[in-house]
Amino acid sequence: MTDFSEPPGAGAAPASRRPAAGAVGRSAAPRATLGSVAALAGVSKQTVSNVINAPQMVRGNTASRVNAAITQLGYRPHRAAAQLRTRRSRVLGLRIPNRYTDAVFDRFLHALTDAAGALDYRIMLYTADDDTAEIRAYDELLDGWDIDGFVLTGTHPGDERTSYLSGAAVPCVTFGRPWDDSGHHPWVDVDGAAGTRAATEHLISHGHRRIGFLGWPDSSGVGGDRLAGWAGAISAAGLPALEPSRAVNDAHQGRAAAAALLDHTQPTAIVCASDVLALGAISEITARGMEVGRQIAVVGFDDTDISEVSGLSSLAQPLVEVALQSARLIAALLEKPADGPPEHVLLPPTLVTRASSAAFLP
Amino acid sequence: MTDFSEPPGAGAAPASRRPAAGAVGRSAAPRATLGSVAALAGVSKQTVSNVINAPQMVRGNTASRVNAAITQLGYRPHRAAAQLRTRRSRVLGLRIPNRYTDAVFDRFLHALTDAAGALDYRIMLYTADDDTAEIRAYDELLDGWDIDGFVLTGTHPGDERTSYLSGAAVPCVTFGRPWDDSGHHPWVDVDGAAGTRAATEHLISHGHRRIGFLGWPDSSGVGGDRLAGWAGAISAAGLPALEPSRAVNDAHQGRAAAAALLDHTQPTAIVCASDVLALGAISEITARGMEVGRQIAVVGFDDTDISEVSGLSSLAQPLVEVALQSARLIAALLEKPADGPPEHVLLPPTLVTRASSAAFLP
Numbered sequence: 160m161t162d163f164s165e166p167p168g169a170g171a172a173p174a175s176r177r178p179a180a181g182a183v184g185r186s187a188a189p190r191a192t193l194g195s196v197a198a199l200a201g202v203s204k205q206t207v208s209n210v211i212n213a214p215q216m217v218r219g220n221t222a223s224r225v226n227a228a229i230t231q232l233g234y235r236p237h238r239a240a241a242q243l244r245t246r247r248s249r250v251l252g253l254r255i256p257n258r259y260t261d262a263v264f265d266r267f268l269h270a271l272t273d274a275a276g277a278l279d280y281r282i283m284l285y286t287a288d289d290d291t292a293e294i295r296a297y298d299e300l301l302d303g304w305d306i307d308g309f310v311l312t313g314t315h316p317g318d319e320r321t322s323y324l325s326g327a328a329v330p331c332v333t334f335g336r337p338w339d340d341s342g343h344h345p346w347v348d349v350d351g352a353a354g355t356r357a358a359t360e361h362l363i364s365h366g367h368r369r370i371g372f373l374g375w376p377d378s379s380g381v382g383g384d385r386l387a388g389w390a391g392a393i394s395a396a397g398l399p400a401l402e403p404s405r406a407v408n409d410a411h412q413g414r415a416a417a418a419a420l421l422d423h424t425q426p427t428a429i430v431c432a433s434d435v436l437a438l439g440a441i442s443e444i445t446a447r448g449m450e451v452g453r454q455i456a457v458v459g460f461d462d463t464d465i466s467e468v469s470g471l472s473s474l475a476q477p478l479v480e481v482a483l484q485s486a487r488l489i490a491a492l493l494e495k496p497a498d499g500p501p502e503h504v505l506l507p508p509t510l511v512t513r514a515s516s517a518a519f520l521p
Numbered sequence: 522m523t524d525f526s527e528p529p530g531a532g533a534a535p536a537s538r539r540p541a542a543g544a545v546g547r548s549a550a551p552r553a554t555l556g557s558v559a560a561l562a563g564v565s566k567q568t569v570s571n572v573i574n575a576p577q578m579v580r581g582n583t584a585s586r587v588n589a590a591i592t593q594l595g596y597r598p599h600r601a602a603a604q605l606r607t608r609r610s611r612v613l614g615l616r617i618p619n620r621y622t623d624a625v626f627d628r629f630l631h632a633l634t635d636a637a638g639a640l641d642y643r644i645m646l647y648t649a650d651d652d653t654a655e656i657r658a659y660d661e662l663l664d665g666w667d668i669d670g671f672v673l674t675g676t677h678p679g680d681e682r683t684s685y686l687s688g689a690a691v692p693c694v695t696f697g698r699p700w701d702d703s704g705h706h707p708w709v710d711v712d713g714a715a716g717t718r719a720a721t722e723h724l725i726s727h728g729h730r731r732i733g734f735l736g737w738p739d740s741s742g743v744g745g746d747r748l749a750g751w752a753g754a755i756s757a758a759g760l761p762a763l764e765p766s767r768a769v770n771d772a773h774q775g776r777a778a779a780a781a782l783l784d785h786t787q788p789t790a791i792v793c794a795s796d797v798l799a800l801g802a803i804s805e806i807t808a809r810g811m812e813v814g815r816q817i818a819v820v821g822f823d824d825t826d827i828s829e830v831s832g833l834s835s836l837a838q839p840l841v842e843v844a845l846q847s848a849r850l851i852a853a854l855l856e857k858p859a860d861g862p863p864e865h866v867l868l869p870p871t872l873v874t875r876a877s878s879a880a881f882l883p
Contacts, residue, residue, distance in 0.1 A: 250645070250666065255634050265627040272617050272646045281666055283612070284634045284644045304612065304643055410830050438830050465827060468772045468800050 270482030355388030371426035413439020632844030717750030775801025
């Protein structure tokens with residue numbers, strides 16, 4: 160039988176929890192410990208431990224006294240001991256991407272912390288430079304911090320992370336579908352193609368006929384999905400298929416690619432794979448003395464703060480819903496072994512229209 | 522003696538770690554367990570446990586065999602067992618603010634995850650609606666997840682969180698100084714007054730004489746600090762003390778406050794308490810047909826992505842350094858009881874000049 164570790168009370172804090180010099184107890188009562196429960200109930204610490212761990216070993220009126228003391232003092236047994244019994248930590252790992260600013264990830268992180276918390280899970284963060292380092296981090300976190308499972312983001316073709324976790328029988332859910340056959344796990348994703356299709360149809364309904372696409376260099380995965388929605392809507396409407404322009408996700412690179420798009424294809428509207436690229440396009444259009452939304456319409460993707468400030472129409476990902484579904488799926492996997500194929504949730508983004516794509520008849 | 526909990530190997534995964542249907546082991550070797558180490562060394566699991574927990578109980582050549590097997594298999598004892606021995610989880614709690622987009626917090630979070638990771642700590646997130654809820658969350662996290670200590674942000678006058686933690690003898694470090702006598706804990710902060718002073722002196726050196734301030738309604742804490750730097754530089758230069766204009770941290774509110782500032786004080790330059798307020802000012806100036814950086818100079822605070830895209834001069838907080846220092850201070854507190862007053866680190870921000878405050882002689 161594992162005994163309880165005692166949370167440090169004010170009188171018995173281990174060195175590592177001693178307050179800094181100058182700190183004195185003021186507002187807080189000392190936290191209840193196994194010892195204070197035992198003292199109040201007039202029993203040994205072992206008896207308190209037995210009441211919680213092995214109640215059949217303790218006589219009824221002794222157990223009642225101990226339970227009353229536990230309630231009165233608000234004592235909660237230490238989770239580390241509970242972990243050894245249940246092998247569950249209620250902790251989910253989440254890699255924080257290397258780029259310091261990724262509004263979509265950060266919003267998802269906030270929403271996931273909330274959604275996981277509502278199911279009594281906590282999110283533990285880690286960093287990794289690449290997939291190989293991330294796989295190393297899994298083992299560290301599983302061994303060192305006893306993590307129950309992982310929430311992965313940034314899935315991509317050839318993603319070794321999900322096959323590694325499947326092989327190690329570690330539960331995971333991904334925000335992002337598998338872009339090949341690498342994953343047999345539950346996932347939640349946003350339907351990027353549906354988003355760019357909606358943006359393109361919106362522009363068509365406003366009279367645009369030459370609608371360009373400013374996307375990312377890699378046409379696989381998320382970038383290809385967003386390109387496909389635009390291309391499908393253009394094709395369905397029988398409009399000219401202007402050659403897309405491409406840049407990495409950076410406003411300066413986006414501006415250069417927008418310049419090429421304007422020069423080579425003379426669009427009256429541009430659907431962009433991200434708000435960051437859209438900002439590059441806005442800079443270039445403005446620098447050419449044209450007004451965004453009057454001479455050239457622009458639609459972004461992600462509906463960041465920047466969109467609102469810039470009057471940029473954009474596609475809003477339902478990140479709160481993505482987080483709720485992700486938390487639900489991994490909690491289900493942890494709490495009940497899967498008895499069917501893993502569940503997949505694909506959510507549409509919402510087009511938010513602003514001045515950058517206001518009514519316009521070229 | 523606490524025994525080890527066995528990390529689940531592929532052959533003995535508890536139900537909760539069973540792979541989803543369809544998942545099969547592929548790339549990963551089964552994770553080493555106490556049992557596989559024992560089998561390889563030809564000893565009992567108890568002997569393996571003794572080698573790690575109580576080596577004096579085990580004969581030398583048996584211990585050698587076990588240690589060789591541990592090395593060969595890459596076995597790492599389960600952290601939950603180690604926690605019970607050391608009462609240390611190597612987990613730090615960090616509250617994620619309610620606002621979904623806070624570029625400064627998010628950058629700090631990334632940098633702190635890195636800095637804590639380098640010291641073998643992990644960051645666990647939690648949410649709370651207010652200080653009272655945050656204090657409740659402390660107890661949940663201490664009892665339920667065995668957290669070693671907390672990194673707090675958003676310190677403010679009358680902050681009950683730090684006095685609560687001091688009273689409960691729970692180590693904490695704050696990003697943000699205590700704005701009254703509530704804290705006797707180590708802290709790291711950015712010198713906001715030094716930042717706005719540098720911004721104001723920069724504008725003065727470019728010929729501006731009527732320099733306004735667009736700040737937050739609450740003049741205590743961070744907002745008051747940023748206002749004080751501007752006011753000090755204005756006073757030192759003997760320039761007119763224009764009445765500041767105030768708004769909550771929102772671009773629309775900021776725009777309205779900027780309009781009032783322009784109408785009532787006719788500034789040629791505006792120092793803003795944040796980039797978000799600065800964006801409001803830019804919108805208003807542009808809407809009046811004036812050019813930012815030519816007719817009216819604007820300086821923001823926080824050097825967000827928005828600054829770079831908008832050509833906004835701004836003050837960059839040294840968030841990587843703040844994170845490194847925060848991690849260092851709490852690790853020191855956890856690893857060695859404080860034997861002197863708590864350490865405080867105040868770091869200056871860096872003025873990044875762009876077109877919005879280009880050379881100008883009104």
